[in-house]
Amino acid sequence: MEHQDRTRAGYDGVVELYASLFAGRLEEQPFSRNMIGTFAELVRGSGNLRAADVGCGPGHLTAMLHELGLDAFGLDLSPAMVDHARRAHPKLRFDEARMEDLPVEDGALGGVLAHYSMIHTPPEHLPALLAEQARVVAPEGLLLTSFFATDGPEPVRFDHKVAPAYSWPVDLFVRQLADAGFATFARLIHDPASGRGFLDAHVLARRA
Numbered sequence: 643m644e645h646q647d648r649t650r651a652g653y654d655g656v657v658e659l660y661a662s663l664f665a666g667r668l669e670e671q672p673f674s675r676n677m678i679g680t681f682a683e684l685v686r687g688s689g690n691l692r693a694a695d696v697g698c699g700p701g702h703l704t705a706m707l708h709e710l711g712l713d714a715f716g717l718d719l720s721p722a723m724v725d726h727a728r729r730a731h732p733k734l735r736f737d738e739a740r741m742e743d744l745p746v747e748d749g750a751l752g753g754v755l756a757h758y759s760m761i762h763t764p765p766e767h768l769p770a771l772l773a774e775q776a777r778v779v780a781p782e783g784l785l786l787t788s789f790f791a792t793d794g795p796e797p798v799r800f801d802h803k804v805a806p807a808y809s810w811p812v813d814l815f816v817r818q819l820a821d822a823g824f825a826t827f828a829r830l831i832h833d834p835a836s837g838r839g840f841l842d843a844h845v846l847a848r849r850a
Contacts, residue, residue, distance in 0.1 A: 690752030697759020701727030
């Protein structure tokens with residue numbers, strides 16, 4: 643798909659800069675940090691510790707999930723990001739993969755983390771992407787997704803520095819999750835953590 647090719651090329655070209663900017667960013671983002679901690683706690687409680695960090699980038703959140711007690715591995719569209727993650731975290735597993743075609747068995751995971759990794763997906767392609775996340779998560783398994791939120795009625799396309807991206811009305815995104823088979827039970831929306839001006843949203847859902 644054209645948007646995937648553009649996104650892959652964009653992230654391949656900014657690996658070192660991206661890693662330097664974001665590796666320690668959660669130290670300054672308590673909302674993200676605590677939502678990821680809650681996600682990890684619930685996945686541990688499910689008894690299925692396998693978790694995928696989908697769109698893992700340089701692997702810093704995969705490492706965080708590992709430190710929180712999960713059997714975590716990272717997947718990313720960008721081969722350069724995967725290579726960086728493998729070098730930065732040699733004890734963890736990282737593989738190249740598209741979010742719409744994950745190399746994971748049906749119902750194998752206790753959880754999926756998608757931390758701002760769906761933002762480059764055009765709205766018409768989001769249902770297929772969410773259906774794939776639902777396929778790999780076990781019944782009652784967890785999905786935590788974070789994204790840029792807008793107050794308007796429709797997704798808004800904007801010029802992200804790496805590749806075109808979209809912000810979403812939270813209620814509309816939650817309906818997309820429901821259509822894919824996820825029941826949302828927690829959402830956190832807060833003022834922008836970046837200079838883009840969009841709200842930041844974190845949505846925690848359970849596979850029906």
